[in-house]
Amino acid sequence: MTKQEMMDFAQAAVEAAGTPDAVAVLTEKRNASVRFGQNRITQNLDVFKRELRLTVGDGEKQASITSQKIDIHALAGIAEEARALLVTSAPDPEYMSPVAENQKYPIIYQAWDEYTAECHATPRMKAVGKVIDAAEQNGLIAAGICSMKSRKIAIATSTGNITSHRSTAAELSFTMDKGLASSYTEISETAWGDLAIDSEIATVVDQTLSNENATEVEPGEYKIILEPEATWNLLMFLPWIMNARSADQGTSVFSGMEGKKMAGDNFGLSSSLLGGRPGAPFNEEGLPSEDVVWFENGVLKNLPCDRFTAQKTNRSPLFIPNTLDMNGGEGSVQDLISEVDKGILIRRFWYIRFVDQKTLKLTGMTRDGVFLVENGKIVKPLKDFRWNWRPLELFSNLLQIGTCERKGSGLIPPVVIDKQSFPFTD
Amino acid sequence: MKQLVQRAVEMLKGIGVDYGDVRAEVIKTESTDFRNARLETCQTIETEGLGVRVLVNGSWGFSACTGFNKDDIDAAVARAVSIAKATGGRGKVELAPLKVQQGIYSGPCRKNPFEVSREDKIALLQKASDDMMKDSRIKSSYGQLWFEKRDRIIGSTRGDLIETDLVFTQPTLMATAVVNGDAQSRTFQEGARISGWEWVEESGIASWGEQARDQALMKVLADESPSGEMDLLLDGLHLSLTMHESVGHPTESDRALGWEANMAGRSFVQLSDQGSLKYGSNLVNFIADNTMPFGVASWGWDDDMVPGQKWYTIKNGIFQEFGSVRETALLVGKQTSNGCCRAMDTQCFPINRQPNFYLEAQENGVTPEDLASDIKHGIWIEGRGSFSIDQRRESFQFGGDLFWEIKNGKKVRPLKKVIYRSRTPKFWGSLDGIADKKYFRSMGLLTCGKGEPGQSARMTHGASFSRFRDIEVGGGK
Numbered sequence: 009m010t011k012q013e014m015m016d017f018a019q020a021a022v023e024a025a026g027t028p029d030a031v032a033v034l035t036e037k038r039n040a041s042v043r044f045g046q047n048r049i050t051q052n053l054d055v056f057k058r059e060l061r062l063t064v065g066d067g068e069k070q071a072s073i074t075s076q077k078i079d080i081h082a083l084a085g086i087a088e089e090a091r092a093l094l095v096t097s098a099p100d101p102e103y104m105s106p107v108a109e110n111q112k113y114p115i116i117y118q119a120w121d122e123y124t125a126e127c128h129a130t131p132r133m134k135a136v137g138k139v140i141d142a143a144e145q146n147g148l149i150a151a152g153i154c155s156m157k158s159r160k161i162a163i164a165t166s167t168g169n170i171t172s173h174r175s176t177a178a179e180l181s182f183t184m185d186k187g188l189a190s191s192y193t194e195i196s197e198t199a200w201g202d203l204a205i206d207s208e209i210a211t212v213v214d215q216t217l218s219n220e221n222a223t224e225v226e227p228g229e230y231k232i233i234l235e236p237e238a239t240w241n242l243l244m245f246l247p248w249i250m251n252a253r254s255a256d257q258g259t260s261v262f263s264g265m266e267g268k269k270m271a272g273d274n275f276g277l278s279s280s281l282l283g284g285r286p287g288a289p290f291n292e293e294g295l296p297s298e299d300v301v302w303f304e305n306g307v308l309k310n311l312p313c314d315r316f317t318a319q320k321t322n323r324s325p326l327f328i329p330n331t332l333d334m335n336g337g338e339g340s341v342q343d344l345i346s347e348v349d350k351g352i353l354i355r356r357f358w359y360i361r362f363v364d365q366k367t368l369k370l371t372g373m374t375r376d377g378v379f380l381v382e383n384g385k386i387v388k389p390l391k392d393f394r395w396n397w398r399p400l401e402l403f404s405n406l407l408q409i410g411t412c413e414r415k416g417s418g419l420i421p422p423v424v425i426d427k428q429s430f431p432f433t434d
Numbered sequence: 435m436k437q438l439v440q441r442a443v444e445m446l447k448g449i450g451v452d453y454g455d456v457r458a459e460v461i462k463t464e465s466t467d468f469r470n471a472r473l474e475t476c477q478t479i480e481t482e483g484l485g486v487r488v489l490v491n492g493s494w495g496f497s498a499c500t501g502f503n504k505d506d507i508d509a510a511v512a513r514a515v516s517i518a519k520a521t522g523g524r525g526k527v528e529l530a531p532l533k534v535q536q537g538i539y540s541g542p543c544r545k546n547p548f549e550v551s552r553e554d555k556i557a558l559l560q561k562a563s564d565d566m567m568k569d570s571r572i573k574s575s576y577g578q579l580w581f582e583k584r585d586r587i588i589g590s591t592r593g594d595l596i597e598t599d600l601v602f603t604q605p606t607l608m609a610t611a612v613v614n615g616d617a618q619s620r621t622f623q624e625g626a627r628i629s630g631w632e633w634v635e636e637s638g639i640a641s642w643g644e645q646a647r648d649q650a651l652m653k654v655l656a657d658e659s660p661s662g663e664m665d666l667l668l669d670g671l672h673l674s675l676t677m678h679e680s681v682g683h684p685t686e687s688d689r690a691l692g693w694e695a696n697m698a699g700r701s702f703v704q705l706s707d708q709g710s711l712k713y714g715s716n717l718v719n720f721i722a723d724n725t726m727p728f729g730v731a732s733w734g735w736d737d738d739m740v741p742g743q744k745w746y747t748i749k750n751g752i753f754q755e756f757g758s759v760r761e762t763a764l765l766v767g768k769q770t771s772n773g774c775c776r777a778m779d780t781q782c783f784p785i786n787r788q789p790n791f792y793l794e795a796q797e798n799g800v801t802p803e804d805l806a807s808d809i810k811h812g813i814w815i816e817g818r819g820s821f822s823i824d825q826r827r828e829s830f831q832f833g834g835d836l837f838w839e840i841k842n843g844k845k846v847r848p849l850k851k852v853i854y855r856s857r858t859p860k861f862w863g864s865l866d867g868i869a870d871k872k873y874f875r876s877m878g879l880l881t882c883g884k885g886e887p888g889q890s891a892r893m894t895h896g897a898s899f900s901r902f903r904d905i906e907v908g909g910g911k
């Protein structure tokens with residue numbers, strides 16, 4: 009659907025609702041992906057999805073209905089179901105009317121690439137062919153996925169706000185194996201043309217071949233060098249639990265910590281709508297996005313806060329607008345390695361879970377590349393190991409921060425963390 | 435819906451694909467959620483769509499659309515064929531043989547949950563939430579009643595045509611206590627079942643609120659875990675997760691083939707291990723069963739249209755066979771699929787998923803207390819907590835939800851922050867006692883993540899209380 013068609017449909021849904029309050033969110037997604045494993049293509053898909061969520065309220069109660077009948081003639085029936093659901097709902101002491109009228113939304117053109125949105129199959133097949141050919145030429149086995157995706161969203165509120173946004177993503181991630189040796193990469197851009205496919209293939213081939221015959225980590229103290237992917241794997245648990253309400257309830261590590269130091273002076277975390285990964289201009293309530301500093305010089309500056317909690321506690325309503333950058337420094341992973349006397353280089357973590365949410369203690373494993381570093385050089389591959397760490401303690405001991413790369417939800421750097429004692433479990 | 439499926443199948447026949455199937459679904463989900471004694475969510479989600487899977491010259495093409503607009507369906511058919519052809523010979527798909535399937539299956543559902551009024555559901559959750567929040571030290575509570583009705587029709591160019599009608603039901607309750615700067619939660623749930631409202635009534639949710647409150651408080655005030663090697667006595671709800679991670683995933687055929695290496699991971703189990711790998715002690719008998727009553731993977735047929743089956747994954751401690759789909763069965767040395775092919779919805783390509791499976795228990799008259807009586811120092815664990823396992827599914831760390839220290843055969847004090855670590859064959863090799871089957875409890879999981887693009891799947895696991903010797907326990911401080 010065009011931008012205007014989507015906004016018109018969302019507006020029509022709000023009008024059909026016939027309730028004092030209503031918010032309609034219409035999304036349209038396309039995902040065209042080629043999946044491969046064992047050096048063969050195992051899936052080739054191109055799927056298309058449209059969905060409407062209509063939330064209605066009467067000033068006291070709320071209800072919502074989601075439907076995939078995206079047809080103007082179906083709206084009356086959807087609205088009728090929503091109203092029927094509202095009648096059976098219960099009064100909500102935290103009821104919030106839709107956001108006030110005249111919201112000003114940023115426009116983020118940088119999130120869209122027309123060629124990527126067209127989802128041509130041939131470029132994906134060629135990219136996957138290159139990965140598989142490189143694996144076969146080097147005696148390796150490759151598995152991964154290559155995607156072109158688009159997403160469009162339109163929102164309308166009964167208070168008169170109406171807006172839309174669209175974004176694309178081009179992604180290639182793959183793993184190569186040789187016996188127990190493996191390496192991995194994941195690259196993601198807004199535009200297909202910006203993916204550095206050839207250089208990533210060469211890097212992963214080299215890393216897989218250098219990862220053979222890994223040995224156990226010897227007990228002792230090691231600095232920890234995290235490649236950007238590994239930094240993101242740890243960092244992503246912060247936004248998951250950064251929440252003003254749970255902080256106020258005393259159930260999170262952030263309880264009573266707003267304005268206080270929780271990490272090292274060199275740790276910063278922020279959302280920038282025009283950052284390395286373009287953000288979303290609004291959330292699904294119709295609140296405009298804004299640039300936010302979450303951590304500055306290790307101090308917790310802000311927490312995401314829902315509208316009710318914000319009103320109750322004199323905070324501003326805040327949310328993470330689908331983009332999150334950790335502050336970077338200078339230097340590649342190789343530059344960071346060259347400064348380390350004795351350390352462990354980690355490419356990627358796996359299966360990270362909470363051990364204790366109250367202290368933000370996590371457990372996880374390494375995978376697809378762990379190396380011993382001595383006197384500024386990689387000297388040998390190491391076997392995967394388990395760790396139990398508190399990321400905020402690690403981010404309190406950052407010796408070096410390198411140049412950011414686009415990983416996860418934004419720009420993420422490689423880092424060097426001060427000595428940790430192996431085994432990394434208590 | 436059936437006519438739309440048959441129409442799309444006829445289109446595929448006209449185009450001349452080597453194989454094609456068309457899967458249509460209408461799914462209605464209803465969720466009522468309470469948070470802190472307040473109705474947070476009152477919603478209904480209705481999805482409908484159609485997925486088209488075709489095989490051309492050994493390569494898959496898959497496309498899908500939402501809604502049942504004929505133009506969108508025609509476009510989906512055309513896209514599926516087009517991208518299958520674009521694969522250009524890099525696919526090598528060969529499907530295991532299967533007789534043409536036709537039939538109808540309805541899952542057990544005595545009382546349609548969608549006919550129970552929303553007001554009754556809200557009243558039930560309100561009472562449970564109020565019970566939890568009666569003590570001011572409970573700072574957070576959550577309760578949910580979740581129901582889904584899933585109607586599915588699959589037809590194929592071979593002449594298969596199946597229809598299924600399944601209702602899923604899941605009640606959940608959780609209380610979080612905060613005392614002296616610590617926060618601890620207690621969750622009451624036994625997961626989802628293919629069942630109607632009767633599962634809500636049988637689950638005991640009416641008394642869960644008080645139990646969740648009291649046990650969350652007991653937990654937050656409890657001593658922290660001791661460390662060292664000790665014995666574990668684990669209940670069926672806890673073991674449902676341990677077996678899911680350390681038995682279910684490593685015995686999926688696509689992982690053993692390396693197809694999941696990029697994300698969900700590989701397996702320490704090799705293709706040559708079928709029939710020979712010592713996986714656990716002689717007491718370890720895992721039965722896979724996609725006909726299991728109430729099991730959330732008991733769908734009549736899988737998405738390959740292979741009928742639900744029952745087999746030993748592990749017998750007398752020896753690994754028997756992988757769970758497979760028609761595409762992987764021949765590659766792991768089997769002549770037919772055992773029916774483990776499922777997709778999250780019509781937007782997803784169906785992949786190899788875990789079946790329902792459980793640790794077999796006998797009528798032996800053994801109680802959990804009997805098992806505890808032979809433990810000098812150990813921990814009694816109920817429910818599910820923190821969980822993490824390496825991508826080859828061999829080295830793991832688990833928590834739990836409720837813990838008691840056992841000394842000289844008796845439960846002596848509640849504990850908190852307990853975690854244990856082990857390796858898969860060592861752990862199952864240390865199992866030396868299983869309680870009577872009357873203590874069997876199962877958990878229906880709804881959110882097993884796998885695949886790229888990621889999709890979730892459902893399966894039920896269960897066990898009776900079981901005893902494991904000399905496991906490394908560490909504090910989860």
